[in-house]
Amino acid sequence: xxxxxxxxxxxxxxxxxxxxxxxxxxxxxxxxxxxxxxxxxxxxxxxxxxxxxxxxxxxxxxxxxxxxxxxxxxxxxxxxxxxxxxxxxxxxxxxxxxxxxxxxxxxxxxxxxxxxxxxxxxxxxxxxxxxxxxxxxxxxxxxxxxxxxxxxxxxxxxxxxxxxxxxxxx
Numbered sequence: 001x002x003x004x005x006x007x008x009x010x011x012x013x014x015x016x017x018x019x020x021x022x023x024x025x026x027x028x029x030x031x032x033x034x035x036x037x038x039x040x041x042x043x044x045x046x047x048x049x050x051x052x053x054x055x056x057x058x059x060x061x062x063x064x065x066x067x068x069x070x071x072x073x074x075x076x077x078x079x080x081x082x083x084x085x086x087x088x089x090x091x092x093x094x095x096x097x098x099x100x101x102x103x104x105x106x107x108x109x110x111x112x113x114x115x116x117x118x119x120x121x122x123x124x125x126x127x128x129x130x131x132x133x134x135x136x137x138x139x140x141x142x143x144x145x146x147x148x149x150x151x152x153x154x155x156x157x158x159x160x161x162x163x164x165x166x167x168x169x170x
């Protein structure tokens with residue numbers, strides 16, 4: 001993803017998270033060779049080795065394959081009236097033992113500013129939503145978060161600020 005496209009994705013996310021008093025900036029770094037295409041869940045989890053402590057880590061890769069969609073993905077896609085495509089626009093991955101304890105991956109070929117915003121919604125603590133206009137749905141008209149979600153984001157952001165200020169345990 002070009003730097004200008006990434007800047008546009010971050011700007012889109014900032015517009016949607018602003019009502020929760022969350023603003024994002026970014027520092028772009030290149031992944032080593034061989035990480036442009038993620039074939040398996042295992043590869044998604046291996047990105048953990050590149051995490052920068054104390055940051056919200058978002059990895060942008062070329063393609064994220066999803067040959068065996070999870071039950072949650074199949075269910076959310078069905079609610080929006082389509083089948084999983086075998087590719088993901090983004091993913092939210094646990095990173096046990098790290099602070100913060102999760103990270104995000106976005107596909108440059110399939111993702112967008114709304115994909116980044118959706119995955120950051122997971123990062124900030126909300127699940128998929130049934131309303132096709134909600135950003136956390138799989139709907140095609142996703143355009144907003146609801147007040148409950150914004151409250152969750154505010155609480156998670158406050159907690160995250162405290163956690164990231166604490167020195168790591170030895």
